[in-house]
Amino acid sequence: MFGASVIFLFASLAFVAPLDRSYNLEIYEEQATRKETVQEISPGELQVKGHQDIFYPTYDRLFVSYEAGRNGYVASYVFQGANNRNIQYLPPVLLKLIVG
Template sequence: MLALAGPTTPPAPTLVPRILTDGFQLEPLNDKYFLSIRNPDGTVRQETVQVIAPGQLQVNGVLNQPFDDQGSHLVVTYEAGPNGYVAKYSYGTGKPTPPSVPPLFLSPGALKTATG
């Protein structure tokens, strides 16, 4: 007996390819992606980009740049979306205060895919 499968829905296309190299991570996650860039000088950029409607993106990110020769650092948090672009920064000495960027949570499926 031959059983025929019903129509299948093709998987949704990913926004970006998955890339993991030294200091660079690009991770597609359903309708969004996560980007992390770590430079040898200690500068770190992290952002999450999400599709909120066809043709509309919401971007949340942070840039943390140390200035070791001055004992200081610059932290820029930014958000861009349908309501425009907003950036906030702090520059100071001492340990940087973590920005208020929401943490990235991976689904069980994404974790399984990441492990191969």
């Protein structure tokens, strides 16, 4: 069901590794990485888990982890400023209230 390929895009490098009824995706860019696993848990139903790490020229960092499947989509993030100061963190419940 899943295929495999290695793709070079500008300064990006992407790997897709097929497994039994699932695949792993890894994307490496100059200032960001993304790793994701997609698994078919039943015919036509997918479970997605992953995270993304983004580094900014100001030495700030944004880390996002996410999961999607039967129970919907859940994401959490942490923005960390230079010198390991946590600048902002909002729990998912508060984010849902803000959006409506």
